[in-house]
Amino acid sequence: MKQENKSLEQLTVAYQLLRWTLLVLPVAIMVGSLVALFLWLLDKATHYRFEYGWLLYLLPLAGVLIYWLYRLGGKNAEKGNNLIMDEIHQPGGGVPARMAPLVLLTTVITHLFGGSAGREGTAVQIGGSVAGWIGKKLGLTARDIRILLMTGIAAGFGAVFGTPIAGTVFALEVLAIGAMRYDALVPCLIAAVLADIVCSSWGISHTHYHILYTGVSSSFVPFLKTDFLLLVKVILAGVAFGLTGFLFSWMIHAIKYNANAYIKIPWLIPVVGGVMVILLCYVVGTRDYLGLGVYSQSPDGVSIINAFSGTSTISDWSWLWKLIFTAITLGMGFKGGEVTPLFFMGATLGHTLALLLGAPVDLFAGLGFIAVFAGATNTPIACTLMGVELFGANNVLYYAIACFTAYYFSGHSGIYSSQRLVVKKYNQ
Amino acid sequence: MKQENKSLEQLTVAYQLLRWTLLVLPVAIMVGSLVALFLWLLDKATHYRFEYGWLLYLLPLAGVLIYWLYRLGGKNAEKGNNLIMDEIHQPGGGVPARMAPLVLLTTVITHLFGGSAGREGTAVQIGGSVAGWIGKKLGLTARDIRILLMTGIAAGFGAVFGTPIAGTVFALEVLAIGAMRYDALVPCLIAAVLADIVCSSWGISHTHYHILYTGVSSSFVPFLKTDFLLLVKVILAGVAFGLTGFLFSWMIHAIKYNANAYIKIPWLIPVVGGVMVILLCYVVGTRDYLGLGVYSQSPDGVSIINAFSGTSTISDWSWLWKLIFTAITLGMGFKGGEVTPLFFMGATLGHTLALLLGAPVDLFAGLGFIAVFAGATNTPIACTLMGVELFGANNVLYYAIACFTAYYFSGHSGIYSSQRLVVKKYNQ
Numbered sequence: 001m002k003q004e005n006k007s008l009e010q011l012t013v014a015y016q017l018l019r020w021t022l023l024v025l026p027v028a029i030m031v032g033s034l035v036a037l038f039l040w041l042l043d044k045a046t047h048y049r050f051e052y053g054w055l056l057y058l059l060p061l062a063g064v065l066i067y068w069l070y071r072l073g074g075k076n077a078e079k080g081n082n083l084i085m086d087e088i089h090q091p092g093g094g095v096p097a098r099m100a101p102l103v104l105l106t107t108v109i110t111h112l113f114g115g116s117a118g119r120e121g122t123a124v125q126i127g128g129s130v131a132g133w134i135g136k137k138l139g140l141t142a143r144d145i146r147i148l149l150m151t152g153i154a155a156g157f158g159a160v161f162g163t164p165i166a167g168t169v170f171a172l173e174v175l176a177i178g179a180m181r182y183d184a185l186v187p188c189l190i191a192a193v194l195a196d197i198v199c200s201s202w203g204i205s206h207t208h209y210h211i212l213y214t215g216v217s218s219s220f221v222p223f224l225k226t227d228f229l230l231l232v233k234v235i236l237a238g239v240a241f242g243l244t245g246f247l248f249s250w251m252i253h254a255i256k257y258n259a260n261a262y263i264k265i266p267w268l269i270p271v272v273g274g275v276m277v278i279l280l281c282y283v284v285g286t287r288d289y290l291g292l293g294v295y296s297q298s299p300d301g302v303s304i305i306n307a308f309s310g311t312s313t314i315s316d317w318s319w320l321w322k323l324i325f326t327a328i329t330l331g332m333g334f335k336g337g338e339v340t341p342l343f344f345m346g347a348t349l350g351h352t353l354a355l356l357l358g359a360p361v362d363l364f365a366g367l368g369f370i371a372v373f374a375g376a377t378n379t380p381i382a383c384t385l386m387g388v389e390l391f392g393a394n395n396v397l398y399y400a401i402a403c404f405t406a407y408y409f410s411g412h413s414g415i416y417s418s419q420r421l422v423v424k425k426y427n428q
Numbered sequence: 429m430k431q432e433n434k435s436l437e438q439l440t441v442a443y444q445l446l447r448w449t450l451l452v453l454p455v456a457i458m459v460g461s462l463v464a465l466f467l468w469l470l471d472k473a474t475h476y477r478f479e480y481g482w483l484l485y486l487l488p489l490a491g492v493l494i495y496w497l498y499r500l501g502g503k504n505a506e507k508g509n510n511l512i513m514d515e516i517h518q519p520g521g522g523v524p525a526r527m528a529p530l531v532l533l534t535t536v537i538t539h540l541f542g543g544s545a546g547r548e549g550t551a552v553q554i555g556g557s558v559a560g561w562i563g564k565k566l567g568l569t570a571r572d573i574r575i576l577l578m579t580g581i582a583a584g585f586g587a588v589f590g591t592p593i594a595g596t597v598f599a600l601e602v603l604a605i606g607a608m609r610y611d612a613l614v615p616c617l618i619a620a621v622l623a624d625i626v627c628s629s630w631g632i633s634h635t636h637y638h639i640l641y642t643g644v645s646s647s648f649v650p651f652l653k654t655d656f657l658l659l660v661k662v663i664l665a666g667v668a669f670g671l672t673g674f675l676f677s678w679m680i681h682a683i684k685y686n687a688n689a690y691i692k693i694p695w696l697i698p699v700v701g702g703v704m705v706i707l708l709c710y711v712v713g714t715r716d717y718l719g720l721g722v723y724s725q726s727p728d729g730v731s732i733i734n735a736f737s738g739t740s741t742i743s744d745w746s747w748l749w750k751l752i753f754t755a756i757t758l759g760m761g762f763k764g765g766e767v768t769p770l771f772f773m774g775a776t777l778g779h780t781l782a783l784l785l786g787a788p789v790d791l792f793a794g795l796g797f798i799a800v801f802a803g804a805t806n807t808p809i810a811c812t813l814m815g816v817e818l819f820g821a822n823n824v825l826y827y828a829i830a831c832f833t834a835y836y837f838s839g840h841s842g843i844y845s846s847q848r849l850v851v852k853k854y855n856q
Contacts, residue, residue: 009839013853016836165812178610181606182606182808183606381597392820404614408613424611426444
């Protein structure tokens with residue numbers, strides 16, 4: 001019986017729970033509040049861009065501004081999410097406090113002038129930066145700062161999407177491919193839940209997406225109480241979602257690499273990127289691929305919300321256009337996250353695949369929404385849980401199948417280069 | 429750019445997906461069918477026991493029978509779940525095929541004569557045994573057999589509870605404390621989904637539990653859009669659930685240890701255990717703590733189903749009685765799983781705590797159902813997903829909080845001694 005000190009052990013846990021609640025509280029309050037400010041500014045920026053169309057033509061200039069802001073005050077803050085992940089893997093110089101205001105400001109600039117980008121990267125960087133700053137102020141050990149940084153990721157992610165459980169699991173799952181360690185499980189949950197509460201309490205509400213499909217199926221094979229045909233369609237879509245995630249992370253890396261290789265004057269990179277985005281708008285003939293893309297300027301434009309309905313103007317290649325717009329924006333020096341554009345690619349591709357395969361459009365838009373993201377960031381369980389938090393439990397089986405399949409097919413790299421490969425997805 | 433062989437890589441994945449689907453197919457069909465047979469027999473056994481009350485008095489004799497069955501044909505099959513986990517950690521002599529029929533038969537005997545036990549252990553052993561047998565027949569490598577064994581666990585668990593996603597994550601999560609490896613993620617999902625489909629197709633239906641509480645709360649602090657008081661109650665309940673899981677695994681180990689230390693004639697152990705269970709029935713004055721406990725003989729007895737309703741006969745110590753009945757039954761040589769009794773302890777304790785704390789009874793019964801299990805087996809994410817699969821997504825936040833807290837407070841051991849401690853839950 002090796003159980004002697006057990007009652008003492010439970011006291012240690014109670015102490016740890018209390019200690020981490022207190023440590024995480026300032027992180028959650030600051031991150032939740034900053035994310036609320038960020039989401040409010042983002043909404044303002046989007047509406048200004050809709051109202052004043054000429055703002056787009058200043059995008060190249062905005063790129064130069066962002067370049068100089070990071071040049072002047074950035075130091076290593078430019079490394080963004082990867083810096084936070086590196087500091088968690090191997091504590092070094094710490095995450096600089098300046099990262100939070102810099103990324104917040106530059107992301108809003110990117111969105112105001114029409115760059116195609118997301119918000120989770122920004123929220124995660126706000127989280128990591130605040131957590132690092134508080135950890136340093138409190139004089140915590142390197143081990144505690146490491147956990148506090150993870151709670152910062154959870155808080156940022158949980159608050160920005162209103163999905164605290166997905167945020168918690170994301171913070172643990174994103175660090176490595178093929179494995180998840182639970183050392184910060186409870187602190188991350190506390191941080192994500194509190195930050196989400198703080199953010200909502202500032203009056204921020206998150207977009208609601210609806211999947212009306214309830215899985216009441218006419219079974220293909222009467223004997224089997226399952227819609228096997230739908231199951232196969234979900235797997236096929238999952239493969240497509242995974243390949244899309246893979247294509248996006250490949251393209252963003254390729255654009256970054258080539259831009260740095262061929263454009264020798266650094267501030268010229270975002271200028272070229274901005275001009276390319278403007279030209280692309282004329283090529284495609286719409287501005288629906290700019291910005292976040294949650295909603296569009298005209299009510300029936302291409303947007304994430306409209307991807308969930310059967311009667312919209314989404315084209316077969318909407319997902320690819322968003323992929324190109326975003327890869328150029330983020331690959332050439334603008335700021336923001338990748339996840340909302342990944343939602344966009346997934347939802348529009350899901351929409352298209354549903355029409356192609358004869359499947360429920362809302363279900364497949366929802367599956368794409370979470371699964372392209374699962375593939376590109378290698379976080380299948382966080383994304384399955386996100387599906388539950390956003391769309392309800394009716395189709396949780398399909399969420400898991402789509403996300404796990406996409407994860408399987410997205411290769412051994414993702415959009416975060418600091419993610420470590422721990423367990424290979426398969427053996428050659 | 430290290431991306432040359434990527435297109436080839438995706439082909440490898442497609443090949444692996446096809447290969448594992450084919451390998452897993454016979455496992456899923458056999459396990460799903462055997463679990464269906466098992467659940468059908470279990471239901472019959474429960475009804476026979478209700479009808480013929482005198483069967484209970486034969487429980488000591490049934491114990492001797494089980495002892496001799498394992499003595500004659502068991503070899504190392506006695507080690508059960510732990511053997512399967514050991515074989516996954518470190519391939520050795522393999523999981524014997526005889527484990528499946530032996531555990532199926534002896535579990536039904538245990539339930540027929542009134543032992544207090546579950547079913548997941550049996551289902552998991554059927555799964556592991558079938559997978560090991562098929563792996564050997566097909567001449568697979570040790571590495572492939574290892575993954576096939578994990579798919580067996582997922583198939584057994586997914587089919588027996590009708591929760592394929594929880595089954596998938598359980599198979600990965602149960603092997604170690606504090607970490608999860610994803611190497612068998614997709615094969616496990618295929619196995620769990622198919623086995624569940626096969627099991628349902630045999631006409632097996634699973635009990636439905638309902639949580640009507642929808643989280644529409646009257647907020648305690650008007651400014652914060654959250655029912656903070658309920659959140660605190662859920663955390664307190666989570667602590668109690670974790671300690672219950674810890675107490676159960678401590679007690680079952682203690683009973684096993686002491687029985688072997690003090691009763692020198694091995695077949696006498698189940699005899700004594702059987703007599704103790706009979707005597708306990710007279711002490712408590714009810715037979716509601718025998719068997720599975722999903723439903724009781726009289727409609728208003730103590731059962732899992734009744735724990736979800738406000739108007740039942742559940743006493744403040746129902747959870748403890750079930751804990752004692754089950755620890756004696758399983759600690760002294762009878763067969764079956766631990767999980768359904770853990771559901772019982774959790775649901776009744778949740779019921780009691782809800783009345784004590786002034787919280788929704790159905791919600792807290794559901795939280796206890798999954799969280800005691802999460803604590804005792806150290807599988808918080810599988811249990812959160814199980815909550816979603818069984819009760820829907822409305823209260824997923826509370827599922828996660830209860831399960832993660834219970835996990836935190838259940839100590840560094842669990843009911844499976846072969847579970848490895850990889851990452852400590854906290855640092856002293």
